[in-house]
Amino acid sequence: MPVLSGWRLARKIVSTLNYYCESVFWNGDDEIIYNESTWSSGHFSTSETSESGYYLALSVYRYNFKARKEFPVLKSPGSEVYRLEGVLKDKGIVVSNESVPRKPRYILEYRRFDGSHSVKLAESEKEMWFVGWVN
Numbered sequence: 001m002p003v004l005s006g007w008r009l010a011r012k013i014v015s016t017l018n019y020y021c022e023s024v025f026w027n028g029d030d031e032i033i034y035n036e037s038t039w040s041s042g043h044f045s046t047s048e049t050s051e052s053g054y055y056l057a058l059s060v061y062r063y064n065f066k067a068r069k070e071f072p073v074l075k076s077p078g079s080e081v082y083r084l085e086g087v088l089k090d091k092g093i094v095v096s097n098e099s100v101p102r103k104p105r106y107i108l109e110y111r112r113f114d115g116s117h118s119v120k121l122a123e124s125e126k127e128m129w130f131v132g133w134v135n
Contacts, residue, residue, distance in 0.1 A: 025087035027062070027113070033073065033093060035084045036061045051079040053100025060084050060095060062113065073115045085130030094121070094130045 024034040037056040050057055058081035060073040073093070074082040080099040085108070087093050097107040104123040108130060111118050122128060 023084040025084065025093075026089075027087050028089055030066050031062050031064050033060065033062045033084060033087050033113070035059065035082075036070075038076075050076075052076070052081050052098065054081050054098070057081060058083055058098075060093065060115070073113065074111070086132065092117075096128060096130070 022035045022037075024032055027033050035058050037058045057076040057078060059076045060082050061070050062073055063070050074095060076082060080097055080102070083096040083098060085094040085096055092110055092112050095109050095111060097109055099105060104125055106124050106126070106128050107120060108122040108124075108128050109118050110121055
């Protein structure tokens with residue numbers, strides 16, 4: 001087994017107990033894009049939900065390694081959540097914009113890395129998963 005000299009473990013990007021991270025994607029050399037969730041009540045509880053019908057307020061963030069800072073891309077207002085589905089390197093992100101009482105319930109969107117310029121790709125009453133990019 002090779003030894004990785006000079007390698008060390010990095011610190012956590014999100015280190016608070018009331019947060020949850022998922023869907024981590026690499027965007028080039030300096031950034032990762034990921035979902036960061038806060039609990040709707042401020043603490044973990046599956047018995048309370050937000051306006052969106054979820055107990056997690058799912059938002060999209062990016063972490064820049066050069067700046068050593070986290071930046072919000074799409075922050076959940078409580079009425080809807082943003083599930084990160086994919087990243088096109090140096091181009092943009094695909095998110096599932098979800099809300100329980102809204103029709104359609106799921107809207108698949110392409111956005112720039114700052115969250116702007118929403119382009120609807122698809123919509124459905126059933127959950128959608130984005131599989132990948134086709135050129």
